[in-house]
Amino acid sequence: MASILVNWVLSALAILVVSNVVAGFMVDSFQTALIVALVLGIANAIIKPILTVLTLPINILTLGLFTFVINALLLLGVSLLVPGFTIIGFGPALAAAVVLWLINLIINLVLFPIKAV
Numbered sequence: 001m002a003s004i005l006v007n008w009v010l011s012a013l014a015i016l017v018v019s020n021v022v023a024g025f026m027v028d029s030f031q032t033a034l035i036v037a038l039v040l041g042i043a044n045a046i047i048k049p050i051l052t053v054l055t056l057p058i059n060i061l062t063l064g065l066f067t068f069v070i071n072a073l074l075l076l077g078v079s080l081l082v083p084g085f086t087i088i089g090f091g092p093a094l095a096a097a098v099v100l101w102l103i104n105l106i107i108n109l110v111l112f113p114i115k116a117v
Helices: 002-021 030-054 056-061 066-081 090-111
Strands: 025-027 085-087
Touching (some): 002 025, 002 030, 025 030, 025 090, 056 066, 066 090, 085 090
């Protein structure tokens, strides 16, 4: 249970970092970032697998890069649902998807380092 809460808070902090790095990606407060992290996590668990299967041919054609477009669309959808979270256009959503991926990659490498066999 504690790991879920830690992951939730780290996701909210990542969203706040993205709001400071990407122009056009705005989050009002840490509380809003927590809500965004929660809604985005639910969207990633329910909607993203469906979109990934539906767009599998184009995802294969682009060697997986279309996943960033799916993530950007999910971010735009969450911005429509959560008050205090604003994304102005698809460009900032795509940039935010890439930056969020990079931040999550770093967090996972730090928290769960790869062990040599």
